[in-house]
Amino acid sequence: MLGSYIPLLVMLVLASLLGIGMVGASFFLGPKRVTTYKSSPYECGMTPVGDARERFPVQFYLIAMLFIIFDIETIFLYPWAVTFRMPGNTQAYKFFLLGEMGVFVLILFVGYFYILGKKVLDWSADQEKIIESEDLSILKPRPSIRFGNEDSGPVKLSPKVTENEKVTAFSSGNK
Numbered sequence: 001m002l003g004s005y006i007p008l009l010v011m012l013v014l015a016s017l018l019g020i021g022m023v024g025a026s027f028f029l030g031p032k033r034v035t036t037y038k039s040s041p042y043e044c045g046m047t048p049v050g051d052a053r054e055r056f057p058v059q060f061y062l063i064a065m066l067f068i069i070f071d072i073e074t075i076f077l078y079p080w081a082v083t084f085r086m087p088g089n090t091q092a093y094k095f096f097l098l099g100e101m102g103v104f105v106l107i108l109f110v111g112y113f114y115i116l117g118k119k120v121l122d123w124s125a126d127q128e129k130i131i132e133s134e135d136l137s138i139l140k141p142r143p144s145i146r147f148g149n150e151d152s153g154p155v156k157l158s159p160k161v162t163e164n165e166k167v168t169a170f171s172s173g174n175k
Helices: 002-029 058-075 077-084 091-117 124-132
Strands: none
Touching: 058 077, 058 091, 077 091
16 A cells, blocks of 8 residues: 555655755855856845835735735645546536536635725825825835946957957956
């Protein structure tokens, strides 16, 4: 009986070893050139502004929980589809399964329209509060991010490269 779980165990061990091996190989074989840009925090291409311990609005957590709830509920559709397509099910049983799934989807839609009615997904009220607040520093444009290669000049795409034109990748050129 436990012998049927051996392929699963082998797959888990091999997947774990592959993941650990890839992370370890990139750690040991990867370049280790530390720059100020690589050491700085990265937030989706934007310069970090403010404190990292800033409070999030409750609405952020509500939407995250709603996503998880609706995502998990859609997972229940797969076993239903497998059971619905099983050979040997009578027409009456298939109609029963179809009715049960209809009730399930109806409950999902009721919950969805309830959160739409409560305006949980509407962020415009929070945007108006930010604009009306006294601290308008949030709305100021942020400085552009510099990577160190902006002053290298135009890129030459000629197939021949002479000794004078050789420039290492991401260098700032001849200054």
